[in-house]
Amino acid sequence: MIGDSITDCGRKKPEGEGRNDSLGTGYVSLVDGFLQAVYPELHVRVMNKGLSGNNVRDLQARWQEDVLDLKPDWVSVLIGINDVWRQYDLPQIVERHVLIEEYEAKLRDLVVRTKPGVKGLVLMTPFYIEPNPEDKMRAAMDRYGAVVKAIAEEQGTIFVDTQQAFEPVLEHIYPAALAWDRVHPNTTGHMTLARAFLNAIGFAWNGAK
Amino acid sequence: MIGDSITDCGRKKPEGEGRNDSLGTGYVSLVDGFLQAVYPELHVRVMNKGLSGNNVRDLQARWQEDVLDLKPDWVSVLIGINDVWRQYDLPQIVERHVLIEEYEAKLRDLVVRTKPGVKGLVLMTPFYIEPNPEDKMRAAMDRYGAVVKAIAEEQGTIFVDTQQAFEPVLEHIYPAALAWDRVHPNTTGHMTLARAFLNAIGFAWNGAK
C-alpha cells in the first residue's frame, strides 16, 4: 500500500512492515489488523510504502524500487492530496504544484506499468475533509478524484471513492472533529478509509465473519 | 471503559478523551473510531479510564472518582490480568498478588455499586495469549475468567469472553506474533478485542452498516 502521509502515518522506516507499529497508525494498520484478526488463515502480508509529503511525481521516482521490484500480488495507491494542497497552502512555490494533466499522465503511467504483473490494483481517490463542494480546494480535489475514477474504469482496477466515504460522516460531524487540518484524519477518519478499502476489495467489513 | 494497560494503551493523562490519541492505541480507540465512523449520528462519548499495572484493588480504590462520579450511561471493565500475572512473574512479591477470592469479592462489589445507576455494564474477561490450556498462568487466567462469567450471569451484565475471542486467531498465528509477552497485543490483538466488544454490545461489526 503506497501513498503520502495518510498512508505513511508514522510507519517504521526504511521498511513499513514487521513488528507492531511498523505499519503506522492509519488505515493501513487497520486494514492489516482486520485481515489478520478475521482471516488469520490467509496469512496476508501487508507492506506500507507511504511517505509523508509525496505527490505523484515522488511515487513515479521510486515506483521501480518501492513497488515493482517487490513483485507484490496486490498494489493499492492513495495519492494526489499534496499535488493539490501545495497549490493552496504554498501558492507561490509553483514548482511543488502538480497540475491535473501531469497528475493524470503520471498516475496512468504507474497503473499501466504495474497491471500486467499483479493480481489486482486498488486506486483510492485523494480527499479533502471539507463538506462545502464550492470550497476551492475541495472542488480541485474532486477534479483529481474524477481523474482517478476515470483511470480506474479505463484500466479495469478496483476503485475506492474515499471522498464519498466521508460524506455520511460529515453529515453529523464537523471537519475539525475528524482532522485538525481537514487532511490528516484521526482514528475515526482512518476507520472510514479502512472500511471503504475493505468493502472495495470484497473482504467486507460487514461480511459473514 | 476502565481497566489496566490493555485498556490504557498510552492514553492521555489525566483525562483519556478529547483529541486524537487521547484514547490510546488499543481496543478502546478502535471501538470509538468504529462507532464514530459508522454511527456518527449517535454522538457516542467514550472515555478511557484504563491505567497501566492496575488490578482489581486499584480499580476499587479509584472507582468512586473515576467511574461513579462521572455518572456514565454505560461502563465496561477489563481487569484481572495483573491480579494473576504478578503471581507468576514476581512470585516473591506476594503483596501484589490478588488471589481469586479477593478478586471475585472486589469485582462483584464494583458491579453491585454501579449497576443501579447505569443503562448497562460490560464485563470482559482477562486473557492470556497462550494456546496451551495446561500452561500454569493460562489455567489461572481461565479460572479468573470463569469468575467474571459467573458474576456477569449473576448480576445480569453483558459479558465478553476475550479468551475465547482469541481462540480462532491462535489456531493460525503463534502467540509471539500477537503479543511479545503474551499479554500486550498488537493491532491484530486489539482488533480482536474490539470486535468481540462490539458484537457483545449489539453494534455488530458485521451489522447492516
Add this chain to the structure above:
Amino acid sequence: MIGDSITDCGRKKPEGEGRNDSLGTGYVSLVDGFLQAVYPELHVRVMNKGLSGNNVRDLQARWQEDVLDLKPDWVSVLIGINDVWRQYDLPQIVERHVLIEEYEAKLRDLVVRTKPGVKGLVLMTPFYIEPNPEDKMRAAMDRYGAVVKAIAEEQGTIFVDTQQAFEPVLEHIYPAALAWDRVHPNTTGHMTLARAFLNAIGFAWNGAK
C-alpha cells in the same frame, strides 16, 4: 493584552514581558515592536497575559489577578475562539462548550468591572479564517463576534473587527496559506491582526511616522 493561544503565541511564563520573545511571536509582539520602533519616546509597556486554550470562563477566573491587580492604563481582550471551537471539534465534551448567552454575560461582566479604572478598553472579535459564511463554525463565530460588537457599542470601548480584517486577505489567499487549522495564523495573519489593532487605537500603521 489578554486572550487565548492567539494572544499567548508562545509567550514567556509566568510573565509575558521583558526580554525578547517574552511577548511570544504573534500580534502582541508585532504591536509592541511597532510601538517601540516608531514611538520610542512613549515608552509604552506591553504585557501579554494570553493563555493557550482559554475561553471567557477562564478569563473571568483569573481577571482579578491577571488584569485588575496590575492596574493597567489600557486593556485589550481577544476571546471567544475556544468558546466556539470546542462545540465543533469536541462536540461530545459539552462541559467545555461556552454557549453564546454565557459568553455574552461573562464578557460584559469583565468590561463593566474594568472600565472605571482604565483609560481605555479594546475589544477584539474572535475570528475563523474560513471565507464561506455558511460554514457552521464560521457562522457561529460571526454570532459571537456580533456579541462583542454589541458590548463594545453599549459600553463605549474601542472595537476591532478581526474577522473583517481578514476579508481582503482571503480574497487572494486560501485559508490553508494563512493558518493550518483556520485558527492559528502565520505571520501574515498576525500582521493582519496587528494592523487592525493599531488602526483601531489610532497609532495608525499608515500614520505620518
Add this chain to the structure above:
Amino acid sequence: MIGDSITDCGRKKPEGEGRNDSLGTGYVSLVDGFLQAVYPELHVRVMNKGLSGNNVRDLQARWQEDVLDLKPDWVSVLIGINDVWRQYDLPQIVERHVLIEEYEAKLRDLVVRTKPGVKGLVLMTPFYIEPNPEDKMRAAMDRYGAVVKAIAEEQGTIFVDTQQAFEPVLEHIYPAALAWDRVHPNTTGHMTLARAFLNAIGFAWNGAK
C-alpha cells in the same frame, strides 16, 4: 534576501521559504508578512538565504548557487557585520577579518554580476547598535556602511541606511534594550529594519493601504 545572522534569524534549512517560521523571526519575516497581509494580490514570493556568521567572502562563495541560479526578480543584501565584528571580538584570528578593501571589491563584484539579470537590487548597510560614533567598532562599521552607499550610488541600486534607521530609536532607548550584544536586534530592532526596507522599495509602511 541574503545576508548573515540578522537575515537568517533561525530560518528553516536548507530552504528558507514555505510554511510558517521558514523565513525565521527577523526582518525578512516581517517584510514578507507585511507584503502578504497588505498586498496579497501581488503574490510576492520571498526567500530567505541568510546564513549565520557569513561575511562577504561567504556570500561570494555561494552566490552562483544561492542567488543567480534562482533567477530572482529582486535581490536584497545585508552583509558586513561579521566582516567588521571579527576584527574586534576575535582580534587574534586574523584570517577571519575581512578588511575594507576586500569588502568593497567583493561586494561590488556581487552587484556587478547580478544587476543585469534582475529588476532591482537592494543594498543594506551593516549596522552596530551603539550610539557613540567614536566607539572603535561603530566607527569601523560606519566606514563599511559608506562603502555600501558608494557602491549603491555607483551601480544605481536601491539603498537602505540601516544605521541611520536606528538613530531616532537610539535617542530614546539604550542599546541593551534593542540587542543584547549590540548586533542581534529584538523585535523592535527588526521592525526598524523592516520599515526602512519597505520604505526604500516604495511599498511604504505608511502608504495608503
Add this chain to the structure above:
Amino acid sequence: MIGDSITDCGRKKPEGEGRNDSLGTGYVSLVDGFLQAVYPELHVRVMNKGLSGNNVRDLQARWQEDVLDLKPDWVSVLIGINDVWRQYDLPQIVERHVLIEEYEAKLRDLVVRTKPGVKGLVLMTPFYIEPNPEDKMRAAMDRYGAVVKAIAEEQGTIFVDTQQAFEPVLEHIYPAALAWDRVHPNTTGHMTLARAFLNAIGFAWNGAK
C-alpha cells in the same frame, strides 16, 4: 564470544571490550567477571562480538572480520534463536526465516573454517524459556539445538546445552519471571547461562577456588 542479542546484551559498539559495561550486562560479562575475580593470574581477555538480531547468516557474513581476523585462542558461539523466532513472530516475512538445513550447513561451515586455528571452540545451543516441549516454537528450538549437538560431536568441540541448563530452574520459576518474552533472560537467566558455560570449559563455578 559471538552471537545474537543474548550475547550482545547492550555491549559497547563497535568494540565489545575495554572499560566497564563494554561487555554488556549478560552472560559474557558474568563469565568475564568470574574469570577476572577468581583467576586474575590468567589475565584472560574476553571480547563480546554479539549483535542483536543476528542469525547464522549474519554471523557467516562477518565471520572473517569479527572472528578469524582477530586470531582468538578460543571462540564461543550462541546462535539460532532468531533463525527460529522469525518463523513464529513474523511468519509472513519469509526472507528472514533460516530453515534448519541452511542453519546446519552454515553453522558447520563456521566451525570447520575456525577449528584449525584455535585452541578450542564452544558451541552453545539456542534456547526458548518455555517448559512445554510441545509448544511449536520450543519444539523447533529443540530441533535446532540437536543440530548444534550433532555438529559439536562431529567436530569435537565443547558443547553447552543451554536449554537443559534452564530445566531445573523452570521447575520452580514460571517463564515470565525469567524473561518477559521467553527469550531475553534477566540476571537469573544469564547467571544460568554463565554457569553452564563455565562448567563446560572446566573453570567450574563449583571448582576448588
Add this chain to the structure above:
Amino acid sequence: MIGDSITDCGRKKPEGEGRNDSLGTGYVSLVDGFLQAVYPELHVRVMNKGLSGNNVRDLQARWQEDVLDLKPDWVSVLIGINDVWRQYDLPQIVERHVLIEEYEAKLRDLVVRTKPGVKGLVLMTPFYIEPNPEDKMRAAMDRYGAVVKAIAEEQGTIFVDTQQAFEPVLEHIYPAALAWDRVHPNTTGHMTLARAFLNAIGFAWNGAK
C-alpha cells in the same frame, strides 16, 4: 541489603526490587541472580535498599522505615565508605565527615535494634581498592573495617571482610582496572564482593551445586 552507592548501583527507585535491573547492576544483583539460578526452590526475596552517597548517619535516619518496618528475615549492611571518603576528597566540608567514634556508635545502634527481630545479620566492611596499606585513606578505611569486625564479633553477626576479599585480586590487577576511583568497582569487583558474601552466608559459590 542496605548501604551506599556500592549497594545501590543504579537500582530502581523508590523500590529496589521487582523486574530486571530493579536490583541495580552490582553485587546485590549478582547475589540474587546466583540464588535464584542455583537455589530456585528457596524462592528467596532480595530487596536492595542502597542509596548513593549514604553514610551511617543516613542509614540511621531511614532505618525504621527502610529496614525494621519491612520485617526482613535477614539484613545485610555495607556502610562506611562515604564516612571516610569525605574526609579525604572534601576535607574542608567537615560536617560531612563521620569520625570513627560516631561511626562505631551508630553502626552498633543499628545492629542492636535489629538483631532481636531477624534470623541473621550480615556486616560487610567498607573497602578501598588501594593495595598500599600506608595510603592515608586506605589506612583509615582499615580502621573502620576493624570497627565492623569488632561489632560483628561482639554482637554475633555474620562478618564479611570485603577488603580482604580484594587482596588476591589486587596481587594481579592494578586498582585502575577494577574501579576508576578505587571505590566503585566494575563487574570483576562486584563479583568479588558477591562471592565473599555468598561464602559468608554459607550458600557457597564453590558449594556442591
Add this chain to the structure above:
Amino acid sequence: MIGDSITDCGRKKPEGEGRNDSLGTGYVSLVDGFLQAVYPELHVRVMNKGLSGNNVRDLQARWQEDVLDLKPDWVSVLIGINDVWRQYDLPQIVERHVLIEEYEAKLRDLVVRTKPGVKGLVLMTPFYIEPNPEDKMRAAMDRYGAVVKAIAEEQGTIFVDTQQAFEPVLEHIYPAALAWDRVHPNTTGHMTLARAFLNAIGFAWNGAK
C-alpha cells in the same frame, strides 16, 4: 562569596561548594583554585552563594540564611550590576530598577549587620565592560561603584575596584572580546577579577610563592 550571575557563573545548586565545578567557572573558582594550589596548607574553604539575576534587594532577602547563618570568617560581596542594568535594558519594568539611594541603604545595612561577626569583609564594585565613561550605563555604574567605595571606607572593609581593574585590559582589547554583552566576562575577564580580589586580600597573585 556572594553576588549575582558574575559570582554564580553556573555554580552547583543549592550549594555552591564541593566537587569540581561546584563553584562555577568564574572568578570564585579561580580564586579558590589559586588558594588551594598555592596555599594548600591553609585549607581555605570557599563557598559560592552567587545567584543569577540578583540585585541588592535579593541579597538582603536571603542574607540571614545565605550568609549570617553560615557564620563565615570572611565575606565578599559583588552586587549592583542588575540594579543598574534593568534601568537600561528593561526601562519600562520600573519595579525591577534599584535606584541609587535604595542601593546604598541596603548595601550599608548588609555591611553593618555582618561586620561584627566576621574577620573581614570584601566589597567589590559592580562594573560595566565599556571604556567610554560618557556611555549612560557606564556612567551610572560608576556612580554605584562610588557608593561601594564610600561604604567600604566608612565601614573599614577591604575594597576591590573591579572597574579600575579592567582599565588596562580595555586599553588593548575591545569590549566584545571580553564579554558578549559587556557584562558577563570570559575567562580573561574573570582572571582580571580574580587577580584584583587576590591582590586586595593580600594573598597577592604576584607574591613570593
Add this chain to the structure above:
Amino acid sequence: MIGDSITDCGRKKPEGEGRNDSLGTGYVSLVDGFLQAVYPELHVRVMNKGLSGNNVRDLQARWQEDVLDLKPDWVSVLIGINDVWRQYDLPQIVERHVLIEEYEAKLRDLVVRTKPGVKGLVLMTPFYIEPNPEDKMRAAMDRYGAVVKAIAEEQGTIFVDTQQAFEPVLEHIYPAALAWDRVHPNTTGHMTLARAFLNAIGFAWNGAK
C-alpha cells in the same frame, strides 16, 4: 598547545580557539586567560589542539596537519599519560599500550621535526596524582617523565616537570581531592599545571605585573 584529555578538557571541536570555552576548562584556558589579562598588549594567540584519549602515536599521526601546517611560533606538548595508563587499566588490550622505547622514539621524532621552524618548544611531563613513588603506575609515569626530561635537555627545549609541581600540593591535599581518578585534575590541579607552565616560559605568575 597539544596533548590528551588534560589539554583538551572539553575544548570546542574541530577548532580549539575563538569564543569563550573554545579552549576548554583546563590549564590551556587558564594560561590564555592569564596572558590576555596581564599582558593584553602582546595579543598572544593560543590554540588548543588536545584530544581526549590520545597517546604519542596519535600525536604523530596528526602532527603534520595539527601542528606543522599551522606554522606556530611556539608549541607545547603534554603527552604520555594514556601511553602508561592503558598498561594498568586495560592490561589485556596490549595493542593500546605504548611502551617506553616507542614513546621515546616518537616523542623525539616530533621534537626534531618541529624545532627548526619554531621560536620555542615546551615539553611537559606526564603525571599521576599519586604521592606514593612505589605505586606501580606512578613509578612507570616517573620513568616516562624522565624520558621527557632527557629529550628536553638533549634538544634544548623548555621543560616543565608537572609531577614535581604537584608535590607541594600533595603534601597537604589527598589525591582524591585533586582528581577523582588521579589523572583528570579539578581547577586546583589545572591551576598547578598553569603556574608551572607560566613559570617555565618566563611570564611568571609571580612576576612584576
